Each structure stands twice: as structure tokens, then as C-alpha cells.
Amino acid sequence: MSSEERTPVAFSVAKADDPHMQPKAQNPKLAETLIGLVMLAGIGSLIGFAVAYGMNAQSWIMGGTLGAGVLFLGFGITAWGKYLMPQGPFVEERHTMRGNDDERERFKAAVVQRGGGILGRRKLLAMIAGAGMSAFAVVLVIPVFRSFGPLPGNTLNQTSWKQGTILVDSTGRPIRVNDIAVGGVVTVYPKGLENTDNGQAVDQTILIRVGTEAVVTQQGRESWGPNGYVAYSKLCTHLGCPVGLYEQQLELLVCPCHQSMFTVTNGAEPIFGPAPRPLPQLPLFVGSDGLLRAQGGYDQAVGPGFWNRETSG
Amino acid sequence: MAEKTKQQAKSSFGPVGKALDELDDRLGIAKGGRSLLDKIFPDHWSFMLGEVALYSFVILIGTGIFLTLFYVPSSTVVVYHGSYLPLVGQKVSQAYATSIDLTFSVRCGLLMRQMHHWACDIFLAAMVVHMARVFFTGAFRKPRELNYVLGSTLLILGIVEGFLGYSLPDDLVSGTGIRIAFSIIESIPVIGSYIAFFVFGGNYPGPQIIPRFFIIHVLLIPLIMLGMVTAHLFLLVHQKHTQFPGKGRTETNVVGTAMFPVFAAKATGFLFMVGGVITLLAGFAQINPIWQFGPYDASKISYAVQPDWYMGWLDGALRIWPAWEWTGFGYTWPLEIFIPGVVVPGLIFAVVQGWPVLERRYTKDNEIHNLLDLPRNRPKRTAAGAAVFALVTMMFIASSTDVIANYFHITLEAVLWSMRILVVVVPIITFFLTHKICQELQASQGAGKRKRANVVTRTPDGEYLSAPAEPRPGDEHVDLEPEPVPDFLEDPVVVRERKELLSPVSFTGVRNVVR
Known part of the structure; x- marks a missing residue:
């Protein structure tokens, strides 16, 4: 459309002295100067950032210059909008969300009557199509989820500890019967698994020497603690954090996550905190070679509770 | 309209206007675009x-x-x-x-x-x-x-x-x-x-x-x-x-x-x-x-x-x-994991997300609302919201039991039991306290507004008279009647030089214009 054909437009014009068009600042000249200076400071700071970046300056210098630059610039622009631009107040009408009655009736008719009527004419087809959609959803969801991971099976009830497994520390060094002084504590793993995810996450066991004689932590565990050694699963029975703190004088194991406390000489019974069960104890023996070994696996699942947790195995 | 200025005669508004014309020919942006530019944002x-x-x-x-x-x-x-x-x-x-x-x-x-x-x-x-x-x-x-x-x-x-x-x-x-x-x-x-x-x-x-x-x-x-x-x-x-x-x-x-x-x-x-x-x-x-x-x-x-x-x-x-x-x-x-780890956050989010439905069921209010409530005027809602915040805050503080025990030299057990009690008690107290505060605020006239001083004068006869003091500058602020956004300014350059038309500058630095 060329300008000759244009019909004249009736513009609404604000008079220059219209109070709606006035800035908020009491002294626009001063405000303008200040805002200009603030924005200039921002630009200066941004240049400073470019220099700092070029010199590979320390992080706080780069962050300081960039942050100050952006902040000053933003402050200037906002202040311009807030103090020097017309503040109104202006008004606009809301159109209601609701359509008029006629529109609503026609819309509902199209959905319910026309659509529903046409679909309802073939009820059997509609049911089959619905069944198809449901089947698709089920078929889609199940294999997708199934591909995401193996079934748990009995995995959570098992560790790698077996009869005769040698206890090693995090560097892979086997623990000899005289290696640890009374009061000493070390995290041990099944030999060969000390650097694996599973060894660290599941099999991790805390070995404590509480004396020199055999330690009996509970009835039926007479042979489990030779030469003053006791070994417990290091996985907290609350949420599976490593029970990493040993209070030597009180002979307590403490979980740093939620402060569950377990008595070392009493079968790791929880005496405080949210842990519901004792830490499972690993039965030990001293081999003929003088190395500490496991008599077998744990007698129950290690770590936090879950649905099909086994208590003896 | 009489305002057929030079600007309008040229009327393409320069190269930008030309570009906008071209865009509108293809995308039809003029109508929607103008109403978007005029869109009003309330200030708060x-x-x-x-x-x-x-x-x-x-x-x-x-x-x-x-x-x-x-x-x-x-x-x-x-x-x-x-x-x-x-x-x-x-x-x-x-x-x-x-x-x-x-x-x-x-x-x-x-x-x-x-x-x-x-x-x-x-x-x-x-x-x-x-x-x-x-x-x-x-x-x-x-x-x-x-x-x-x-x-x-x-x-x-x-x-x-x-x-x-x-x-x-x-x-x-x-x-x-x-x-x-x-x-x-x-x-x-x-x-x-x-x-x-x-x-x-x-x-x-x-x-x-x-x-x-x-x-x-x-x-x-x-x-x-x-x-x-x-x-x-x-x-x-x-x-x-x-x-x-x-x-x-x-x-x-x-x-x-x-x-x-x-x-x-x-x-x-x-x-x-x-x-x-x-x-x-x-x-x-x-x-x-x-x-x-x-x-x-x-x-x-x-x-x-x-x-x-x-x-x-x-x-x-x-x-x-x-x-x-x-x-x-x-x-x-x-349950020591499932309840606090799944059920509690699930319930809190369910209440938060379901609140509009819950409130509507309770108030039977099906009207359209575009004007906001002052929190004090809805004491029950405000109290409920404050209670949820109190609950979550107490749970948050409870995540530092060990640090608190260490820092204040109290036993971990004392801290743990205090938190178990506080997490229940504080939200309840908060609810009733907030409810009461809202009601008090509603009842008190002019709460939140600056009070006008009273001037007490003593006449020579010993009579005491009390009258409201002169308003402080800035108290007489009168909001303008809102108007539609104009198409353009008469002459934007003039604005800064027309200072004498404006009312005196207020105490707070905000210009008060009384129409």
C-alpha cells in the first residue's frame, strides 16, 4: 500500500505538559547526568574485564569487573526507565477470557454433538481404537523402563565377601593380624575389589581393633572377632552413607550424614539417630598365613532397608 | 483530527516505519504488535x-x-x-x-x-x-x-x-x-x-x-x-x-x-x-x-x-x-526413610499444588479475580501459608542438628528432641499467631499508613484544643486518573522545559501532580 492511498489516522496525542508523560525524577537534568555516569562506569568496568581476561587475571578480578560492569549498566538502564520515562499511570481494558454464550454453545456443540456423535456412531470401532491406544501406552512404557536397568533380583541382598576372602585396605595391601594397634581402625575391601565401584559402594567394611583377645559382640558370634578385631559393614543402615567416624573412647561408630551411632562392642546396635538396625557384622578368622580373612559373607543384606530385604543368608 | 502534523504527512515514520510496513505485509504484526507495545504492567x-x-x-x-x-x-x-x-x-x-x-x-x-x-x-x-x-x-x-x-x-x-x-x-x-x-x-x-x-x-x-x-x-x-x-x-x-x-x-x-x-x-x-x-x-x-x-x-x-x-x-x-x-x-x-523421604515432601507439594482447588471448595468462590488480596484480609489463607513456611523452615533447621549441637555445646540428643517437638509446635503456633495478627491488622484503622500528628494548643484561657497537623510534604500524594497510552507525543523535546507547569517537588523526591 502506498502512502497516497492511506486514509488519515486519528492519532491520540499526549500534550507535552500532560502529567502522565512526566518523569518521576524531581530533577531530570541531575538524574540524567548521574545515570549517564553510572552507565559510563559500567562500560569502564567492562573494559576492565576485557583487560583482566586478556591478562588471565584471577577469578575474583574477572568476576568483579564483569559483575560491576553489568550491574552498573543495568542499574543505569533501569533508573532511566524508572526516573526519566513517563510513568503514567496508563490503563488498558481486560478482555474477558470467556467467550460469549453463542460462541460457547457452538464450541460445545462441535465437541460433544458433532465429534461425539460421529465417534459414537461406531461404538465398537471407538472401543477398539481406545484399546489400541492403551496397548500402545503400555507397550511403550514397559520396555523403555526395562531397558533402563537390570532387574534387582537378589543383588541388593548380596556382597562379594565369601569364605576365605582376604581383607585389604584401599591400596590393596592385605591386613596382617599384627598390622593394627589397639584402637586402630581401617576401611577394608575384599581383595581385588578395593578399586571397584562395587567394592567401594557395597562391600566396604570397617575393621576395628578393640583389644587383643577374641571379641564376642553377641551370643552366637563367639568366633567372629579373633585377636580383638571386629568388622562391620560400613554402609549405614539408615541411608547407606559410609559410617566414617569412630569414637575410640566410647567405642562408637558414628554416621556423619544423620548422626546414627552404633556400639562397636555390642554388635553395632544403634543407640542414637534414625538408623533402624545394627550394622551387619563380618565374621573373621586369622588364616595360617597370618592374614585376616572372612569366614563367609554377611548374614543379612547390608545398607538401608528395602522391600525384599533378607535377614539371613 | 486537527493534529495532522508534518510527521503524519510523511507518515512512513522513516526507515524503521518502512521496515515495519514490510513486516506487517508479510506477518500481519501491526495490530498485535501495537497492543503488545501498549501492554500495561502494574507497578509493585x-x-x-x-x-x-x-x-x-x-x-x-x-x-x-x-x-x-x-x-x-x-x-x-x-x-x-x-x-x-x-x-x-x-x-x-x-x-x-x-x-x-x-x-x-x-x-x-x-x-x-x-x-x-x-x-x-x-x-x-x-x-x-x-x-x-x-x-x-x-x-x-x-x-x-x-x-x-x-x-x-x-x-x-x-x-x-x-x-x-x-x-x-x-x-x-x-x-x-x-x-x-x-x-x-x-x-x-x-x-x-x-x-x-x-x-x-x-x-x-x-x-x-x-x-x-x-x-x-x-x-x-x-x-x-x-x-x-x-x-x-x-x-x-x-x-x-x-x-x-x-x-x-x-x-x-x-x-x-x-x-x-x-x-x-x-x-x-x-x-x-x-x-x-x-x-x-x-x-x-x-x-x-x-x-x-x-x-x-x-x-x-x-x-x-x-x-x-x-x-x-x-x-x-x-x-x-x-x-x-x-x-x-x-x-x-x-518407614524411617519412606515417610520423611517420600510421603512428607509428597504431601507438602500436594497441598501447595492443590491449594487453589482446596480453597475454592472451601470458599465456594467461583468468581474471576484480577484484583489482589491484602494478606491480612484473608487470615485463614495467610495463616495456612505461614504455617507451611514455618514447617519447612523447621525442617530446614533440623538438617543442621550436628552443627547446632557443636556450636552451642548442647548434646545432640537435646537438639534432636527439640527439633522433633519444634517441627510440630512451631507451625501450629505460627498458624494461630498469624491468624490473630491478620485480624488485629484488619481491625486497626489505617494500619500501614503514616499517621497524621495531632497538634494540641492551649488557649490563653487554659482551654486545650486538638487539631490534626498540617500534612507533611509527600503525604498529600494523589494518584492520577489512569489514561490510555497515547500514540505519540505532541513535541517530546518540550517536556524538560515545561517545569513550571508541574507541582512542587515532594518531600520524598516524587513529583506530586494534582489534577
Whole structure:
């Protein structure tokens, strides 16, 4: 459309002295100067950032210059909008969300009557199509989820500890019967698994020497603690954090996550905190070679509770 | 109209006008474009909170893209040979090694990482405060229930997204958090271990976590959030903003400043300001120093490490819940995890998200509401909201029982039992206290407004007379009657020289114009 054909437009014009068009600042000249200076400071700071970046300056210098630059610039622009631009107040009408009655009736008719009527004419087809959609959803969801991971099976009830497994520390060094002084504590793993995810996450066991004689932590565990050694699963029975703190004088194991406390000489019974069960104890023996070994696996699942947790195995 | 000026005769408004004509020929933008430029934004400081969230989200995306260019999401063990000397020669995961490298070897890397982390903390805080504003002023009422649900879902997604991101560097502390998440999922009756295995790709930790969490963190959830943010903003524009009652403001109009150029300038500047503050924080305030924590090893742990603030309330619940594991029907019911880890947060979010429906069922109010409530005028709602905040705050404080015990030299047991009691008692007290305060505020005339002094004079006869004092400058502020946005100014240059037409400058520096 060329300008000759244009019909004249009736513009609404604000008079220059219209109070709606006035800035908020009491002294626009001063405000303008200040805002200009603030924005200039921002630009200066941004240049400073470019220099700092070029010199590979320390992080706080780069962050300081960039942050100050952006902040000053933003402050200037906002202040311009807030103090020097017309503040109104202006008004606009809301159109209601609701359509008029006629529109609503026609819309509902199209959905319910026309659509529903046409679909309802073939009820059997509609049911089959619905069944198809449901089947698709089920078929889609199940294999997708199934591909995401193996079934748990009995995995959570098992560790790698077996009869005769040698206890090693995090560097892979086997623990000899005289290696640890009374009061000493070390995290041990099944030999060969000390650097694996599973060894660290599941099999991790805390070995404590509480004396020199055999330690009996509970009835039926007479042979489990030779030469003053006791070994417990290091996985907290609350949420599976490593029970990493040993209070030597009180002979307590403490979980740093939620402060569950377990008595070392009493079968790791929880005496405080949210842990519901004792830490499972690993039965030990001293081999003929003088190395500490496991008599077998744990007698129950290690770590936090879950649905099909086994208590003896 | 008589105002047929030179400007209008030329009327193409120069090259910009020409360009807009061409665009309108093709896209038909003139009508919608003009009404968008005229869109009115009501002015209130609390409407800025959502903007903080939006702008930190923008910064999160920007800094996040930067980080993905250097980070390698892999659990493969490598020997570290980077520029951070204390780690050289150690076996670490590739994820951890590249996180350290992008921190120390990439120029600006540390700054970008810290910006990302700070922006996340601010994003979530801003969402919480924004939601509080919407809740306490009743902005969620019809017709905006859907937008409220969108927004509160964004908060939940934000928490999940933050947790996943915090896990990616594979440092000692992040791994402990994932371990706890695994245990929480595992605690769900019947299907828990299945879900845990599907989410983690096997037993904890397995090689899948890092690459899987990475793609969820950088693609899946951000995409969903971006879509929801867009929908949130679209609904905001479509339904128009709510406003507080005031002069000329009704249920059927919006009063404030125009989108262009005034609100646009303020918003652009504010985006920069939010970015500036986040950058300054990232420059000066260290956050998540993963190089100090060391690489993850499932059998190691650090002491007194707290999660990011938005996870604290969940951790607090787990901490104070009694050890209620129950074995029955041949199965284990880890209620000491399931209730505080799944049921409690689930209930809190259900109440928060379902509030518009609950309130409508209670008040039987099916009207359209565009004018906001003052919180004091809705004592029950305000009290309920305050109680939920009190509950979550108490849970948050409970996540520091060990630190509190250490710091104040009280026994852990005393702190634990105090928190167990406070977490129940404080929200109840808060509810009734807030309810009472709201009622008192309603009853007191002119609460929140500046009081006019009384001048007492004594006549020569000894008679005392009392009269209101002269108003202080600024008290006589009278709002203008709102008008539609004009098409253009008569002569914009004149504005600054017409000072004499204006009323005297007020005490507070705000010009008062009395019409």
C-alpha cells in the first residue's frame, strides 16, 4: 500500500505538559547526568574485564569487573526507565477470557454433538481404537523402563565377601593380624575389589581393633572377632552413607550424614539417630598365613532397608 | 483530527516505519504488535520477584551451555594430569577431572561454574519467594489456577534439576547425596528397588549415573522447564497481570506503565542487574569448591557437609524421623526413610499444588479475580501459608542438628528432641499467631499508613484544643486518573522545559501532580 492511498489516522496525542508523560525524577537534568555516569562506569568496568581476561587475571578480578560492569549498566538502564520515562499511570481494558454464550454453545456443540456423535456412531470401532491406544501406552512404557536397568533380583541382598576372602585396605595391601594397634581402625575391601565401584559402594567394611583377645559382640558370634578385631559393614543402615567416624573412647561408630551411632562392642546396635538396625557384622578368622580373612559373607543384606530385604543368608 | 502534523504527512515514520510496513505485509504484526507495545504492567515491587527467577534461569542456561563444552560426562577412571597440583597423579573419574580442568585451566571457567551454582541457588530462592507472593495475595485464584500449578511444578523441577547438577562433578560430597537419593527410592514399598535400578541403571553406583544424570540435567529437564516457562509467560500475557486495588483500578482493567519503552527499559536493566549480582557473587563468594572435596569414593565421606539450601528441608526430615523400620508379612517396610523421604515432601507439594482447588471448595468462590488480596484480609489463607513456611523452615533447621549441637555445646540428643517437638509446635503456633495478627491488622484503622500528628494548643484561657497537623510534604500524594497510552507525543523535546507547569517537588523526591 502506498502512502497516497492511506486514509488519515486519528492519532491520540499526549500534550507535552500532560502529567502522565512526566518523569518521576524531581530533577531530570541531575538524574540524567548521574545515570549517564553510572552507565559510563559500567562500560569502564567492562573494559576492565576485557583487560583482566586478556591478562588471565584471577577469578575474583574477572568476576568483579564483569559483575560491576553489568550491574552498573543495568542499574543505569533501569533508573532511566524508572526516573526519566513517563510513568503514567496508563490503563488498558481486560478482555474477558470467556467467550460469549453463542460462541460457547457452538464450541460445545462441535465437541460433544458433532465429534461425539460421529465417534459414537461406531461404538465398537471407538472401543477398539481406545484399546489400541492403551496397548500402545503400555507397550511403550514397559520396555523403555526395562531397558533402563537390570532387574534387582537378589543383588541388593548380596556382597562379594565369601569364605576365605582376604581383607585389604584401599591400596590393596592385605591386613596382617599384627598390622593394627589397639584402637586402630581401617576401611577394608575384599581383595581385588578395593578399586571397584562395587567394592567401594557395597562391600566396604570397617575393621576395628578393640583389644587383643577374641571379641564376642553377641551370643552366637563367639568366633567372629579373633585377636580383638571386629568388622562391620560400613554402609549405614539408615541411608547407606559410609559410617566414617569412630569414637575410640566410647567405642562408637558414628554416621556423619544423620548422626546414627552404633556400639562397636555390642554388635553395632544403634543407640542414637534414625538408623533402624545394627550394622551387619563380618565374621573373621586369622588364616595360617597370618592374614585376616572372612569366614563367609554377611548374614543379612547390608545398607538401608528395602522391600525384599533378607535377614539371613 | 486537527493534529495532522508534518510527521503524519510523511507518515512512513522513516526507515524503521518502512521496515515495519514490510513486516506487517508479510506477518500481519501491526495490530498485535501495537497492543503488545501498549501492554500495561502494574507497578509493585513484589511483581519483580518472578523476574528475578526468570533472569536467573536465563543465566543458568547461558553458563550451563558454557560448562557443557568442557565437561565430559563419564565415570571412566583417568589419571589426573591437570594444573591443580594436589590432584596430579591421582586416579579420578573423567567427570571429576574435566570439572577440575574447566575450573582451573579454562579461562573464566571457575567464574562460570560459580555463576552457574549461584544462579541456581538464587533461581530457586526467587521461585519460592515469587510463589509466596502469588499465594499470599491470592493471585492464584480463578482464572490463574493453571499458571499457579505450572509455576509450582517449575519449582519441583528446579529442585530436581539442581540436585542432578550438583551431582555431576562427581566429587566426594556430591556422591553422598546421590547415595541418599538411591536409598530413598529404594525405600518405596514393593517397587522401590526396581525403580532405583531403572533410574540408576543397576545397583549403586554403577557406571551409568554420570552420563544418565548429565543428559537429564542438560537436556530433558531444561527442555521441559523451558516449555513450561514459555507457557507460564504466555498465560501471564494472555490473562494479563493482576493488580492491587487502587485509584482507577478495577477487575476489568489494568493500570500501570506501558510495555514500550518504559517497562522494557526497566526489565532489560533489571536482567543486567540480576546478572551483575550473580557475577559479583561468583567472583567474590566461593561456592562448592570441589577441588577441596576430592574425587568421589563410595567408602569415604566428609563431616558436616550440608546440601544446597533447597535440599535442606528434605534432609532435615530424614534426620529427625524416628527409626521406624517395620518388618511384617515377610517384607521390610523402611518407614524411617519412606515417610520423611517420600510421603512428607509428597504431601507438602500436594497441598501447595492443590491449594487453589482446596480453597475454592472451601470458599465456594467461583468468581474471576484480577484484583489482589491484602494478606491480612484473608487470615485463614495467610495463616495456612505461614504455617507451611514455618514447617519447612523447621525442617530446614533440623538438617543442621550436628552443627547446632557443636556450636552451642548442647548434646545432640537435646537438639534432636527439640527439633522433633519444634517441627510440630512451631507451625501450629505460627498458624494461630498469624491468624490473630491478620485480624488485629484488619481491625486497626489505617494500619500501614503514616499517621497524621495531632497538634494540641492551649488557649490563653487554659482551654486545650486538638487539631490534626498540617500534612507533611509527600503525604498529600494523589494518584492520577489512569489514561490510555497515547500514540505519540505532541513535541517530546518540550517536556524538560515545561517545569513550571508541574507541582512542587515532594518531600520524598516524587513529583506530586494534582489534577
